Amino acid sequence: MRKIGKKSQHEIMFIVFQLMMIAAIFASLMFYVGSLKNQTLFKKLALSRDLALVTNILYAAPGNIDYTYSTTNLNFSEFEYNLKDQLVQVIEEGRETVYPYGDDLLFETVFRKISGSNTIQFQNTGYLFLSRKQREAKPDLFKCPYVEAKDKGKVVVGFYNENPLANQIAAELKADKEGVGRITTADTLIIADIDTETYGILKIEIPANPQFIKQSRKLASLIANNAFERGNIDYVFIIPSTNNDLNKAKTAVYIKLSKDAPIIDISQPISKSLEQWLK
Amino acid sequence: MKKGLLSFNMMMWIPRIIFMVIVVFSIVLLVATYFKLEMAVSEAENELFIQRLLYSPHGISFYDPYSNRIYPGIIDLDNLDLLNKSIFYGEQKHIGAKLSINDLNNSLLAERVYNDIVYRRIAQEGKGGVDVLRKSLYVIVRNESRQIPGTLAMEVVLIPKG
Numbered sequence: 001m002r003k004i005g006k007k008s009q010h011e012i013m014f015i016v017f018q019l020m021m022i023a024a025i026f027a028s029l030m031f032y033v034g035s036l037k038n039q040t041l042f043k044k045l046a047l048s049r050d051l052a053l054v055t056n057i058l059y060a061a062p063g064n065i066d067y068t069y070s071t072t073n074l075n076f077s078e079f080e081y082n083l084k085d086q087l088v089q090v091i092e093e094g095r096e097t098v099y100p101y102g103d104d105l106l107f108e109t110v111f112r113k114i115s116g117s118n119t120i121q122f123q124n125t126g127y128l129f130l131s132r133k134q135r136e137a138k139p140d141l142f143k144c145p146y147v148e149a150k151d152k153g154k155v156v157v158g159f160y161n162e163n164p165l166a167n168q169i170a171a172e173l174k175a176d177k178e179g180v181g182r183i184t185t186a187d188t189l190i191i192a193d194i195d196t197e198t199y200g201i202l203k204i205e206i207p208a209n210p211q212f213i214k215q216s217r218k219l220a221s222l223i224a225n226n227a228f229e230r231g232n233i234d235y236v237f238i239i240p241s242t243n244n245d246l247n248k249a250k251t252a253v254y255i256k257l258s259k260d261a262p263i264i265d266i267s268q269p270i271s272k273s274l275e276q277w278l279k
Numbered sequence: 280m281k282k283g284l285l286s287f288n289m290m291m292w293i294p295r296i297i298f299m300v301i302v303v304f305s306i307v308l309l310v311a312t313y314f315k316l317e318m319a320v321s322e323a324e325n326e327l328f329i330q331r332l333l334y335s336p337h338g339i340s341f342y343d344p345y346s347n348r349i350y351p352g353i354i355d356l357d358n359l360d361l362l363n364k365s366i367f368y369g370e371q372k373h374i375g376a377k378l379s380i381n382d383l384n385n386s387l388l389a390e391r392v393y394n395d396i397v398y399r400r401i402a403q404e405g406k407g408g409v410d411v412l413r414k415s416l417y418v419i420v421r422n423e424s425r426q427i428p429g430t431l432a433m434e435v436v437l438i439p440k441g
Binding site for chain 2: 010014021025029032033036045046049052053057060061062063099102103105106107142143144146210213214217221240
Protein backbone atom coordinates (compact mmCIF):
# COMPACT_ATOMS: atom_id res chain seq x y z
CA MET A 1 0.00 0.00 0.00
CA ARG A 2 1.34 3.38 -1.01
CA LYS A 3 1.71 5.91 1.72
CA ILE A 4 0.14 9.35 1.06
CA GLY A 5 2.72 12.06 1.11
CA LYS A 6 2.53 15.15 3.32
CA LYS A 7 1.86 17.41 0.30
CA SER A 8 -1.07 15.26 -0.85
CA GLN A 9 -2.45 15.17 2.70
CA HIS A 10 -2.47 18.96 2.75
CA GLU A 11 -4.15 19.17 -0.65
CA ILE A 12 -6.87 16.71 0.38
CA MET A 13 -7.41 18.70 3.55
CA PHE A 14 -7.80 21.91 1.52
CA ILE A 15 -10.28 20.27 -0.89
CA VAL A 16 -12.34 18.88 2.03
CA PHE A 17 -12.28 22.30 3.70
CA GLN A 18 -13.36 23.94 0.44
CA LEU A 19 -16.22 21.48 0.00
CA MET A 20 -17.32 22.05 3.59
CA MET A 21 -17.30 25.80 3.05
CA ILE A 22 -19.35 25.50 -0.17
CA ALA A 23 -21.88 23.24 1.60
CA ALA A 24 -22.16 25.63 4.56
CA ILE A 25 -22.66 28.68 2.33
CA PHE A 26 -25.17 26.87 0.12
CA ALA A 27 -27.12 25.69 3.19
CA SER A 28 -27.16 29.17 4.76
CA LEU A 29 -28.36 30.75 1.50
CA MET A 30 -31.09 28.14 1.15
CA PHE A 31 -32.08 28.81 4.76
CA TYR A 32 -32.20 32.56 4.07
CA VAL A 33 -34.36 32.19 0.95
CA GLY A 34 -36.56 29.64 2.75
CA SER A 35 -37.08 31.99 5.68
CA LEU A 36 -38.15 34.77 3.30
CA LYS A 37 -40.60 32.40 1.66
CA ASN A 38 -42.12 31.48 5.00
CA GLN A 39 -42.40 35.08 6.17
CA THR A 40 -45.99 36.18 6.64
CA LEU A 41 -45.17 39.88 6.77
CA PHE A 42 -45.87 40.39 3.08
CA LYS A 43 -49.27 38.71 3.38
CA LYS A 44 -50.14 40.79 6.42
CA LEU A 45 -49.09 44.02 4.72
CA ALA A 46 -51.13 43.12 1.63
CA LEU A 47 -54.21 42.17 3.64
CA SER A 48 -54.09 45.25 5.87
CA ARG A 49 -53.90 47.55 2.85
CA ASP A 50 -56.54 45.69 0.93
CA LEU A 51 -58.96 45.69 3.85
CA ALA A 52 -58.34 49.40 4.47
CA LEU A 53 -59.16 50.19 0.83
CA VAL A 54 -62.27 47.98 0.94
CA THR A 55 -63.46 49.70 4.12
CA ASN A 56 -62.97 53.13 2.50
CA ILE A 57 -64.91 52.01 -0.59
CA LEU A 58 -67.78 50.61 1.45
CA TYR A 59 -68.05 53.78 3.50
CA ALA A 60 -68.25 55.75 0.24
CA ALA A 61 -71.17 53.73 -1.14
CA PRO A 62 -74.13 55.99 -1.90
CA GLY A 63 -76.63 53.17 -1.27
CA ASN A 64 -76.94 50.24 1.09
CA ILE A 65 -74.32 47.58 0.59
CA ASP A 66 -73.71 44.08 1.83
CA TYR A 67 -70.27 42.78 0.88
CA THR A 68 -68.47 39.58 1.73
CA TYR A 69 -64.69 39.92 1.61
CA SER A 70 -62.59 36.88 0.79
CA THR A 71 -59.25 36.15 -0.84
CA THR A 72 -58.38 33.68 -3.56
CA ASN A 73 -54.61 33.25 -3.33
CA LEU A 74 -54.02 33.86 0.37
CA ASN A 75 -55.00 31.77 3.33
CA PHE A 76 -57.24 34.33 4.96
CA SER A 77 -58.05 32.36 8.10
CA GLU A 78 -54.45 32.16 9.35
CA PHE A 79 -54.69 35.65 10.90
CA GLU A 80 -57.05 37.56 13.14
CA TYR A 81 -58.60 40.82 11.98
CA ASN A 82 -59.86 43.87 13.76
CA LEU A 83 -60.84 47.40 12.82
CA LYS A 84 -60.03 49.69 15.70
CA ASP A 85 -59.08 53.35 16.13
CA GLN A 86 -59.19 53.94 12.36
CA LEU A 87 -56.67 51.14 11.80
CA VAL A 88 -57.08 47.81 10.09
CA GLN A 89 -55.23 45.33 12.28
CA VAL A 90 -54.01 42.01 10.92
CA ILE A 91 -52.91 40.05 13.95
CA GLU A 92 -50.60 37.05 14.15
CA GLU A 93 -49.70 35.67 17.57
CA GLY A 94 -50.53 38.99 19.22
CA ARG A 95 -48.39 41.05 16.82
CA GLU A 96 -50.24 43.55 14.69
CA THR A 97 -49.67 44.82 11.18
CA VAL A 98 -51.76 47.94 10.69
CA TYR A 99 -52.90 50.31 7.98
CA PRO A 100 -55.15 53.38 8.40
CA TYR A 101 -58.61 53.75 6.91
CA GLY A 102 -60.99 56.69 6.96
CA ASP A 103 -63.74 56.24 9.49
CA ASP A 104 -67.09 57.98 9.12
CA LEU A 105 -67.98 59.58 12.44
CA LEU A 106 -71.60 60.01 11.41
CA PHE A 107 -72.06 56.25 11.25
CA GLU A 108 -72.72 53.99 14.15
CA THR A 109 -69.97 51.47 13.62
CA VAL A 110 -69.84 47.93 14.96
CA PHE A 111 -66.64 46.01 14.34
CA ARG A 112 -66.13 42.56 15.73
CA LYS A 113 -62.73 40.92 16.00
CA ILE A 114 -62.62 38.14 13.45
CA SER A 115 -60.57 34.97 13.79
CA GLY A 116 -60.57 31.59 12.07
CA SER A 117 -62.86 32.79 9.31
CA ASN A 118 -62.37 32.68 5.55
CA THR A 119 -64.49 35.77 5.02
CA ILE A 120 -65.53 39.07 6.56
CA GLN A 121 -69.00 40.39 5.99
CA PHE A 122 -69.35 44.16 5.73
CA GLN A 123 -72.66 45.96 5.79
CA ASN A 124 -73.34 49.61 5.21
CA THR A 125 -76.96 50.53 5.89
CA GLY A 126 -76.52 54.25 5.73
CA TYR A 127 -76.14 54.93 9.42
CA LEU A 128 -74.74 51.62 10.60
CA PHE A 129 -71.46 50.02 9.50
CA LEU A 130 -70.83 46.42 10.47
CA SER A 131 -67.99 43.98 10.04
CA ARG A 132 -68.27 40.44 11.29
CA LYS A 133 -68.11 36.79 10.34
CA GLN A 134 -70.37 35.81 7.49
CA ARG A 135 -74.03 35.75 8.37
CA GLU A 136 -77.23 36.01 6.50
CA ALA A 137 -77.53 39.15 4.45
CA LYS A 138 -79.75 41.79 6.01
CA PRO A 139 -82.84 42.89 4.16
CA ASP A 140 -82.45 46.04 2.14
CA LEU A 141 -82.77 48.53 4.94
CA PHE A 142 -83.62 52.20 4.54
CA LYS A 143 -80.70 54.52 4.32
CA CYS A 144 -81.22 57.65 6.32
CA PRO A 145 -79.62 61.05 6.07
CA TYR A 146 -77.33 62.76 8.52
CA VAL A 147 -79.28 65.20 10.65
CA GLU A 148 -77.92 66.76 13.78
CA ALA A 149 -80.64 66.00 16.33
CA LYS A 150 -79.81 67.03 19.88
CA ASP A 151 -83.14 66.98 21.67
CA LYS A 152 -86.37 65.17 20.93
CA GLY A 153 -88.22 67.80 23.01
CA LYS A 154 -91.85 67.16 23.88
CA VAL A 155 -92.95 63.83 22.39
CA VAL A 156 -96.67 63.43 21.71
CA VAL A 157 -98.42 60.33 20.42
CA GLY A 158 -101.43 61.22 18.28
CA PHE A 159 -104.35 59.24 16.84
CA TYR A 160 -107.39 59.83 14.61
CA ASN A 161 -109.41 57.09 16.30
CA GLU A 162 -108.21 55.81 19.63
CA ASN A 163 -106.49 52.47 19.07
CA PRO A 164 -104.28 49.96 20.94
CA LEU A 165 -101.20 50.86 18.85
CA ALA A 166 -101.24 54.50 19.98
CA ASN A 167 -101.85 53.39 23.59
CA GLN A 168 -98.92 50.97 23.50
CA ILE A 169 -96.54 53.51 21.90
CA ALA A 170 -97.50 56.19 24.46
CA ALA A 171 -96.94 53.72 27.30
CA GLU A 172 -93.57 52.63 25.86
CA LEU A 173 -92.39 56.22 25.43
CA LYS A 174 -94.06 57.50 28.60
CA ALA A 175 -95.43 60.29 26.39
CA ASP A 176 -98.70 62.24 26.20
CA LYS A 177 -101.44 60.72 24.06
CA GLU A 178 -103.92 62.96 22.29
CA GLY A 179 -106.37 63.05 19.41
CA VAL A 180 -104.60 64.71 16.47
CA GLY A 181 -107.12 67.57 16.24
CA ARG A 182 -106.43 68.59 19.85
CA ILE A 183 -102.63 68.65 19.66
CA THR A 184 -101.29 72.19 19.96
CA THR A 185 -97.65 71.86 20.98
CA ALA A 186 -95.27 69.03 20.17
CA ASP A 187 -91.64 68.80 19.13
CA THR A 188 -91.82 65.18 18.04
CA LEU A 189 -95.16 63.86 16.88
CA ILE A 190 -95.95 60.19 16.29
CA ILE A 191 -99.41 59.57 14.88
CA ALA A 192 -100.38 55.89 15.08
CA ASP A 193 -103.21 54.09 13.37
CA ILE A 194 -104.26 50.54 12.55
CA ASP A 195 -104.85 49.83 8.87
CA THR A 196 -107.67 47.30 8.58
CA GLU A 197 -107.34 46.84 4.83
CA THR A 198 -103.77 45.57 4.51
CA TYR A 199 -101.71 42.61 5.76
CA GLY A 200 -98.07 42.61 6.92
CA ILE A 201 -97.47 46.22 5.89
CA LEU A 202 -96.02 49.15 7.78
CA LYS A 203 -96.65 52.47 6.08
CA ILE A 204 -94.95 55.60 7.43
CA GLU A 205 -95.93 59.01 6.14
CA ILE A 206 -93.57 61.93 6.60
CA PRO A 207 -94.20 65.62 5.97
CA ALA A 208 -93.40 66.75 2.43
CA ASN A 209 -92.58 70.14 3.92
CA PRO A 210 -88.90 70.87 3.07
CA GLN A 211 -88.36 72.31 6.57
CA PHE A 212 -89.22 69.06 8.34
CA ILE A 213 -88.71 66.27 5.86
CA LYS A 214 -85.06 65.49 6.55
CA GLN A 215 -85.30 64.86 10.29
CA SER A 216 -88.66 63.10 9.86
CA ARG A 217 -87.23 60.81 7.20
CA LYS A 218 -84.38 59.92 9.48
CA LEU A 219 -86.79 58.92 12.27
CA ALA A 220 -89.04 57.04 9.83
CA SER A 221 -86.06 55.13 8.39
CA LEU A 222 -84.90 54.10 11.85
CA ILE A 223 -88.40 52.96 12.85
CA ALA A 224 -88.78 51.04 9.59
CA ASN A 225 -85.41 49.31 9.93
CA ASN A 226 -85.88 48.40 13.57
CA ALA A 227 -89.39 47.08 12.88
CA PHE A 228 -88.19 45.23 9.79
CA GLU A 229 -85.50 43.42 11.78
CA ARG A 230 -88.17 41.90 14.03
CA GLY A 231 -89.24 39.81 11.06
CA ASN A 232 -93.06 40.08 11.27
CA ILE A 233 -93.45 42.86 8.72
CA ASP A 234 -93.31 41.97 5.04
CA TYR A 235 -93.25 45.42 3.48
CA VAL A 236 -92.37 48.90 4.70
CA PHE A 237 -93.13 52.09 2.83
CA ILE A 238 -91.98 55.61 3.66
CA ILE A 239 -94.03 58.19 1.80
CA PRO A 240 -93.75 61.99 1.81
CA SER A 241 -97.26 63.27 2.47
CA THR A 242 -99.07 66.60 2.27
CA ASN A 243 -101.10 65.75 5.40
CA ASN A 244 -101.17 69.09 7.26
CA ASP A 245 -101.31 67.39 10.67
CA LEU A 246 -97.70 66.35 10.15
CA ASN A 247 -96.67 70.01 10.14
CA LYS A 248 -97.66 70.38 13.80
CA ALA A 249 -94.18 69.37 15.00
CA LYS A 250 -90.57 69.74 13.83
CA THR A 251 -90.36 65.98 13.47
CA ALA A 252 -93.45 63.97 12.64
CA VAL A 253 -94.32 60.50 11.41
CA TYR A 254 -97.70 58.95 10.70
CA ILE A 255 -97.55 55.20 11.25
CA LYS A 256 -100.17 52.91 9.73
CA LEU A 257 -99.76 49.29 10.73
CA SER A 258 -101.66 46.37 9.23
CA LYS A 259 -104.09 44.76 11.64
CA ASP A 260 -102.32 41.37 11.58
CA ALA A 261 -98.88 42.72 12.65
CA PRO A 262 -98.00 42.47 16.37
CA ILE A 263 -98.23 45.89 18.03
CA ILE A 264 -95.16 45.22 20.14
CA ASP A 265 -93.11 44.94 16.92
CA ILE A 266 -93.70 48.66 16.40
CA SER A 267 -93.90 50.15 19.87
CA GLN A 268 -90.54 48.82 21.02
CA PRO A 269 -88.69 49.75 17.80
CA ILE A 270 -90.07 53.30 18.07
CA SER A 271 -88.53 53.68 21.51
CA LYS A 272 -85.19 52.33 20.24
CA SER A 273 -85.36 54.52 17.12
CA LEU A 274 -85.85 57.71 19.12
CA GLU A 275 -82.66 56.94 21.02
CA GLN A 276 -80.76 56.25 17.78
CA TRP A 277 -82.22 59.34 16.19
CA LEU A 278 -80.48 61.56 18.73
CA LYS A 279 -77.03 60.17 17.93
CA MET B 280 6.69 19.96 1.38
CA LYS B 281 8.82 22.92 2.14
CA LYS B 282 7.55 25.15 4.94
CA GLY B 283 7.68 28.23 2.66
CA LEU B 284 5.52 26.58 0.00
CA LEU B 285 2.96 25.59 2.64
CA SER B 286 2.71 29.16 3.89
CA PHE B 287 2.30 30.37 0.30
CA ASN B 288 -0.61 27.90 -0.17
CA MET B 289 -2.21 29.19 3.01
CA MET B 290 -1.75 32.80 1.84
CA MET B 291 -3.55 31.95 -1.40
CA TRP B 292 -6.68 31.16 0.65
CA ILE B 293 -7.10 34.78 1.68
CA PRO B 294 -8.12 36.12 -1.80
CA ARG B 295 -10.28 33.02 -2.27
CA ILE B 296 -12.15 33.71 0.97
CA ILE B 297 -12.53 37.41 0.10
CA PHE B 298 -13.94 36.46 -3.31
CA MET B 299 -16.34 33.99 -1.68
CA VAL B 300 -17.57 36.63 0.76
CA ILE B 301 -18.20 39.01 -2.16
CA VAL B 302 -20.16 36.29 -4.02
CA VAL B 303 -22.24 35.45 -0.95
CA PHE B 304 -23.07 39.09 -0.28
CA SER B 305 -23.98 39.62 -3.93
CA ILE B 306 -26.44 36.73 -3.80
CA VAL B 307 -27.99 37.98 -0.56
CA LEU B 308 -28.24 41.46 -2.05
CA LEU B 309 -29.90 40.16 -5.22
CA VAL B 310 -32.43 38.13 -3.23
CA ALA B 311 -33.16 41.11 -0.98
CA THR B 312 -33.62 43.37 -4.02
CA TYR B 313 -36.18 41.08 -5.59
CA PHE B 314 -37.97 40.46 -2.31
CA LYS B 315 -40.11 43.60 -2.01
CA LEU B 316 -42.18 44.39 1.02
CA GLU B 317 -43.45 47.75 -0.15
CA MET B 318 -46.87 48.08 -1.66
CA ALA B 319 -47.79 51.45 -3.04
CA VAL B 320 -51.48 52.06 -2.52
CA SER B 321 -51.33 55.81 -2.01
CA GLU B 322 -52.45 56.60 -5.55
CA ALA B 323 -55.56 54.44 -5.11
CA GLU B 324 -56.14 55.95 -1.68
CA ASN B 325 -56.05 59.48 -3.10
CA GLU B 326 -58.50 58.62 -5.86
CA LEU B 327 -60.75 56.83 -3.39
CA PHE B 328 -60.83 59.87 -1.15
CA ILE B 329 -62.14 61.99 -4.03
CA GLN B 330 -64.77 59.38 -4.93
CA ARG B 331 -65.81 59.28 -1.29
CA LEU B 332 -66.33 63.04 -1.22
CA LEU B 333 -68.55 62.78 -4.27
CA TYR B 334 -70.53 59.59 -3.62
CA SER B 335 -70.86 59.18 0.14
CA PRO B 336 -74.10 60.41 1.72
CA HIS B 337 -71.85 62.24 4.18
CA GLY B 338 -69.78 63.84 1.45
CA ILE B 339 -70.36 67.11 -0.39
CA SER B 340 -73.01 66.00 -2.87
CA PHE B 341 -76.63 67.04 -2.70
CA TYR B 342 -79.01 64.77 -0.79
CA ASP B 343 -82.63 64.88 -1.86
CA PRO B 344 -84.89 63.94 1.08
CA TYR B 345 -87.91 63.35 -1.19
CA SER B 346 -86.31 60.59 -3.21
CA ASN B 347 -83.84 59.69 -0.42
CA ARG B 348 -80.88 59.62 -2.76
CA ILE B 349 -77.57 61.35 -3.45
CA TYR B 350 -76.84 63.32 -6.61
CA PRO B 351 -73.05 62.99 -7.09
CA GLY B 352 -72.88 65.67 -9.82
CA ILE B 353 -74.54 68.33 -7.68
CA ILE B 354 -72.44 69.93 -4.96
CA ASP B 355 -74.41 71.28 -2.01
CA LEU B 356 -72.56 74.20 -0.41
CA ASP B 357 -74.35 73.46 2.88
CA ASN B 358 -72.60 70.08 2.99
CA LEU B 359 -69.07 71.47 2.82
CA ASP B 360 -68.85 71.84 6.57
CA LEU B 361 -69.93 68.23 6.99
CA LEU B 362 -66.63 67.09 5.56
CA ASN B 363 -64.48 67.54 8.63
CA LYS B 364 -67.22 66.04 10.81
CA SER B 365 -67.58 62.80 8.89
CA ILE B 366 -64.36 61.42 7.37
CA PHE B 367 -61.82 60.79 10.09
CA TYR B 368 -58.41 59.14 9.76
CA GLY B 369 -57.75 59.17 13.50
CA GLU B 370 -54.32 59.94 14.81
CA GLN B 371 -52.81 58.97 11.44
CA LYS B 372 -53.93 62.22 9.79
CA HIS B 373 -52.10 61.36 6.61
CA ILE B 374 -54.56 62.87 4.16
CA GLY B 375 -55.39 66.52 3.61
CA ALA B 376 -57.30 68.23 0.81
CA LYS B 377 -58.40 71.57 -0.53
CA LEU B 378 -61.66 71.96 -2.42
CA SER B 379 -62.29 75.06 -4.50
CA ILE B 380 -65.67 75.63 -6.08
CA ASN B 381 -65.87 78.22 -8.85
CA ASP B 382 -68.55 79.31 -11.25
CA LEU B 383 -67.88 79.17 -14.99
CA ASN B 384 -66.46 82.72 -14.93
CA ASN B 385 -63.85 81.42 -12.50
CA SER B 386 -65.17 83.42 -9.54
CA LEU B 387 -64.65 81.58 -6.29
CA LEU B 388 -67.93 80.45 -4.72
CA ALA B 389 -66.52 78.47 -1.82
CA GLU B 390 -63.31 76.95 -0.56
CA ARG B 391 -62.80 74.37 2.15
CA VAL B 392 -59.81 72.53 3.51
CA TYR B 393 -60.13 69.01 4.81
CA ASN B 394 -57.76 68.17 7.65
CA ASP B 395 -56.35 71.65 7.81
CA ILE B 396 -53.23 70.80 9.83
CA VAL B 397 -52.02 68.17 7.35
CA TYR B 398 -52.93 70.12 4.24
CA ARG B 399 -51.30 73.39 5.29
CA ARG B 400 -48.20 71.66 6.59
CA ILE B 401 -47.68 69.64 3.44
CA ALA B 402 -48.96 71.93 0.71
CA GLN B 403 -47.74 75.27 1.97
CA GLU B 404 -44.44 74.28 3.48
CA GLY B 405 -43.70 72.19 0.40
CA LYS B 406 -42.83 69.11 2.37
CA GLY B 407 -41.36 66.39 0.17
CA GLY B 408 -42.16 62.68 -0.04
CA VAL B 409 -45.89 63.13 -0.46
CA ASP B 410 -48.32 62.11 -3.17
CA VAL B 411 -50.43 64.89 -4.61
CA LEU B 412 -53.50 64.38 -6.76
CA ARG B 413 -55.17 67.31 -8.52
CA LYS B 414 -58.49 66.93 -10.20
CA SER B 415 -61.04 69.30 -11.66
CA LEU B 416 -64.64 68.41 -12.49
CA TYR B 417 -67.60 70.20 -14.02
CA VAL B 418 -70.43 70.21 -11.50
CA ILE B 419 -73.69 71.92 -10.63
CA VAL B 420 -73.35 73.98 -7.49
CA ARG B 421 -76.39 74.18 -5.25
CA ASN B 422 -76.42 77.35 -3.20
CA GLU B 423 -79.56 77.52 -1.04
CA SER B 424 -82.19 76.77 -3.68
CA ARG B 425 -80.26 78.10 -6.69
CA GLN B 426 -78.31 75.83 -9.00
CA ILE B 427 -75.27 77.24 -10.78
CA PRO B 428 -72.98 75.47 -13.26
CA GLY B 429 -69.40 75.51 -12.08
CA THR B 430 -66.21 73.59 -11.43
CA LEU B 431 -64.89 71.67 -8.47
CA ALA B 432 -61.09 71.68 -8.16
CA MET B 433 -59.59 69.27 -5.67
CA GLU B 434 -56.06 68.92 -4.44
CA VAL B 435 -55.48 65.89 -2.26
CA VAL B 436 -52.16 65.43 -0.47
CA LEU B 437 -51.21 62.16 1.18
CA ILE B 438 -48.22 61.06 3.19
CA PRO B 439 -47.60 57.45 2.09
CA LYS B 440 -47.57 55.00 4.99
CA GLY B 441 -44.73 52.51 4.99
